[in-house]
Amino acid sequence: xxxxxxxxxxxxxxxxxxxxxxxxxxxxxxxxxxxxxxxxxxxxxxxxxxxxxxxxxxxxxxxxxxxxxxxxxxxxxxxxxxxxxxxxxxxxxxxxxxxxxxxxxxxxxxxxxxxxxxxxxxxxxxxxxxxxxxxxxxxxxxxxxxxxxxxxxxxxxxxxxxxxxxxxxxxxxxxxxxxxxxxxxxxxxxxxxxxxxxxxxxxxxxxxxxxxxxxxxxxxxxxxxxxxxxxxxxxxxxxxxxxxxxxxxxxxxxxxxxxxxxxxxxxxxxxxxxxxxxxxxxxxxxxxxxxxxxxxxxxxxxxxxxxxxxxxxxxxxxxxxxxxxxxxxxxxxxxxxxxxxxxxxxxxxxxxxxxxxxxxxxxxxxxxxxxxxxxxxxxxxxxxxxxxxxxxxxxxxxxxxxxxxxxxxxxxxxxxxxxxxxxxxxxxxxxxxxxxxxxx
Amino acid sequence: xxxxxxxxxxxxxxxxxxxxxxxxxxxxxxxxxxxxxxxxxxxxxxxxxxxxxxxxxxxxxxxxxxxxxxxxxxxxxxxxxxxxxxxxxxxxxxxxxxxxxxxxxxxxxxxxxxxxxxxxxxxxxxxxxxxxxxxxxxxxxxxxxxxxxxxxxxxxxxxxxxxxxxxxxxxxxxxxxxxxxxxxxxxxxxxxxxxxxxxxxxxxxxxxxxxxxxxxxxxxxxxxxxxxxxxxxxxxxxxxxxxxxxxxxxxxxxxxxxxxxxxxxxxxxxxxxxxxxxxxxxxxxxxxxxxxx
Numbered sequence: 150x151x152x153x154x155x156x157x158x159x160x161x162x163x164x165x166x167x168x169x170x171x172x173x174x175x176x177x178x179x180x181x182x183x184x185x186x187x188x189x190x191x192x193x194x195x196x197x198x199x200x201x202x203x204x205x206x207x208x209x210x211x212x213x214x215x216x217x218x219x220x221x222x223x224x225x226x227x228x229x230x231x232x233x234x235x236x237x238x239x240x241x242x243x244x245x246x247x248x249x250x251x252x253x254x255x256x257x258x259x260x261x262x263x264x265x266x267x268x269x270x271x272x273x274x275x276x277x278x279x280x281x282x283x284x285x286x287x288x289x290x291x292x293x294x295x296x297x298x299x300x301x302x303x304x305x306x307x308x309x310x311x312x313x314x315x316x317x318x319x320x321x322x323x324x325x326x327x328x329x330x331x332x333x334x335x336x337x338x339x340x341x342x343x344x345x346x347x348x349x350x351x352x353x354x355x356x357x358x359x360x361x362x363x364x365x366x367x368x369x370x371x372x373x374x375x376x377x378x379x380x381x382x383x384x385x386x387x388x389x390x391x392x393x394x395x396x397x398x399x400x401x402x403x404x405x406x407x408x409x410x411x412x413x414x415x416x417x418x419x420x421x422x423x424x425x426x427x428x429x430x431x432x433x434x435x436x437x438x439x440x441x442x443x444x445x446x447x448x449x450x451x452x453x454x455x456x457x458x459x460x461x462x463x464x465x466x467x468x469x470x471x472x473x474x475x476x477x478x479x480x481x482x483x484x485x486x487x488x489x490x491x492x493x494x495x496x497x498x499x500x501x502x503x504x505x506x507x508x509x510x511x512x513x514x515x516x517x518x519x520x521x522x523x524x525x526x527x528x529x530x531x532x533x534x535x536x537x538x539x540x541x542x543x544x545x546x547x548x549x550x551x552x553x554x555x556x557x558x559x560x561x562x563x564x565x566x567x568x569x570x571x572x573x574x575x576x577x578x579x580x581x582x583x584x585x586x587x588x589x
Numbered sequence: 590x591x592x593x594x595x596x597x598x599x600x601x602x603x604x605x606x607x608x609x610x611x612x613x614x615x616x617x618x619x620x621x622x623x624x625x626x627x628x629x630x631x632x633x634x635x636x637x638x639x640x641x642x643x644x645x646x647x648x649x650x651x652x653x654x655x656x657x658x659x660x661x662x663x664x665x666x667x668x669x670x671x672x673x674x675x676x677x678x679x680x681x682x683x684x685x686x687x688x689x690x691x692x693x694x695x696x697x698x699x700x701x702x703x704x705x706x707x708x709x710x711x712x713x714x715x716x717x718x719x720x721x722x723x724x725x726x727x728x729x730x731x732x733x734x735x736x737x738x739x740x741x742x743x744x745x746x747x748x749x750x751x752x753x754x755x756x757x758x759x760x761x762x763x764x765x766x767x768x769x770x771x772x773x774x775x776x777x778x779x780x781x782x783x784x785x786x787x788x789x790x791x792x793x794x795x796x797x798x799x800x801x802x803x804x805x806x807x808x809x810x811x812x813x814x815x816x817x818x819x820x821x822x823x824x825x826x827x828x829x830x831x832x833x834x835x836x837x838x839x840x841x842x843x844x845x846x847x848x849x850x851x852x853x854x855x856x857x858x859x860x861x862x863x864x865x866x867x868x869x870x871x872x873x874x875x876x877x878x879x880x881x882x
Contacts, residue, residue, distance in 0.1 A: 227844040230634040234623075249847070252635045343739055344714075344825045401722055403828045404736025409718050539846035550829040553741045570655065574848055575633070
């Protein structure tokens with residue numbers, strides 16, 4: 150009797166554990182009509198998706214949203230690798246447009262959007278970045294750029310006026326502005342997060358987009374063909390410029406993270422930072438009323454060569470494996486609409502890539518928006534989004550070593566060696582890139 | 590002996606083990622085999638297809654400087670952490686044994702162990718950036734004033750320091766458990782024989798807490814080799830690659846550089862290193878325990 154009881158208890162324990170583990174994970178409602186969109190998204194944009202969906206759901210009560218946030222693009226790609234390995238992709242996703250997303254399209258993971266009609270509401274831009282094999286693999290929701298972000302309150306106190314027609318036009322004017330800030334008592338006007346890959350490489354990337362691509366519009370393709378190297382004069386000059394900025398950057402920058410940069414900019418300790426336009430949204434979360442301004446990059450020698458660096462930012466894609474393609478397309482159409490994109494844009498404070506929207510643009514973007522609308526500066530696309538995976542990490546390591554005291558030549562040699570390593574490991578990627586490359 | 594009855598009981602007992610066994614097979618054995626499988630391929634983590642390349646990944650990593658640097662960092666981190674965690678864990682356990690309010694102090698020292706590594710990393714990242722930096726300026730220590738986490742010569746050492754701060758309480762508890770098994774009469778006898786405090790510790794206490802010492806030595810090394818999140822949040826592996834551990838290289842290779850096959854091979858190597866170090870430690874420390882007994 151005792152042993153039977155023991156057997157019964159043990160079986161019960163197994164059942165109790167097995168039921169939740171092997172239970173159907175479906176979130177369908179009791180009547181079976183509810184459809185759930187599993188949506189993988191960058192967490193910075195999650196609020197926008199959520200806000201738009203809440204409005205969408207008012208007219209589509211049978212649709213639910215299961216939002217899966219990822220902190221960074223690398224996190225997103227890591228999660229996607231897990232999904233791919235498991236053979237179960239989400240229904241939709243939103244992430245930074247780039248080479249990896251193009252590979253998702255090449256491998257058939259996304260449903261092409263050309264037949265949905267949503268692309269008609271996209272502002273003109275570098276469509277190469279959102280296309281594969283002649284069709285669109287993602288809907289670009291926002292226009293992203295890299296720029297110089299400043300705490301304008303501190304700038305004003307130093308007697309500097311910045312507006313749509315007054316901003317540094319070239320590198321020497323930027324140095325003048327820095328000198329004015331130093332004269333006003335700001336010891337280190339530039340804040341850089343040495344620990345953060347985006348922050349520590351931002352100047353280098355802006356320099357590449359604006360100056361190096363200005364000299365050779367096919368620079369990276371030519372680099373892959375062996376016509377340029379990371380340790381030739383063209384790239385070494387970047388360090389010469391960055392070196393001129395070093396005295397304006399705090400010596401403790403290597404230990405600083407992005408939060409430290411926000412603290413320095415908001416407090417006015419270091420009122421200037423380099424980064425994507427979307428850093429404004431992060432600053433707003435901490436200091437909603439701060440007078441912040443984004444300025445176009447100004448790293449060319451001649452003011453006539455100045456450009457504004459812009460491109461499609463984050464895009465929404467529908468996975469080819471979804472069981473509810475019609476629901477996903479319908480929600481995407483709503484996101485692409487005036488109403489949906491406006492809700493999304495207001496929640497994320499982004500510059501939208503949709504033609505029709507009524508977003509209350511953040512005043513921090515006034516200068517950038519003015520330049521875009523009046524086309525007062527030519528646009529430099531963000532080519533790095535098409536680079537071989539791993540480049541940013543290589544650049545981060547190199548920049549950190551340079552800040553730690555290594556000389557520019559050694560650092561550039563190291564970048565070249567690491568880039569060669571990536572190229573050797575991904576010959577198919579290089580071949581595909583060069584085969585499909587359109588000369589500029 | 591009634592074998593049929595014994596087998597029946599064994600089967601019941603086995604049933605109790607089944608849930609744990611299922612979890613172990615699904616979440617440990619299956620991923621481990623999956624990792625070994627992918628380590629023999631050139632999978633990039635994106636494509637549905639891949640090629641079997643045999644042992645190429647293992648052959649390549651043997652002379653890959655990109656891997657050997659972090660491997661060396663991991664060895665240093667594991668060795669230094671092991672020493673610091675055990676020395677201070679034992680020191681706190683013994684030191685707090687006869688102190689008034691010892692329960693309070695034990696709880697205080699144990700508290701950091703329950704915090705998540707990421708949280709501890711971010712807290713110390715802030716501490717190094719602001720208060721420690723201010724303190725460094727005050728006392729004129731430039732390395733601290735300029736944020737020690739940003740110094741290539743100090744970043745790994747600071748990682749060891751923070752790992753010790755976080756983990757020492759856990760090791761202290763294991764030593765406390767060991768100390769409670771030491772017969773007090775042995776100490777009393779040693780006192781009567783005129784043994785000094787150090788002599789009593791070295792000749793009576795330390796040999797008798799050998800099992801706790803064995804557990805702590807093995808676990809501290811094994812955990813240090815697997816450390817990822819603390820160093821990620823503290824230094825991100827930088828500056829440069831000065832504090833990058835092998836676990837971080839595995840992540841970078843697999844997901845950033847899109848070399849999932851190569852990253853898996855690195856994971857298998859890390860697994861083998863941990864197994865080898867653990868077996869060596871076990872053999873040495875068990876022999877020591879037997880010698881004492």
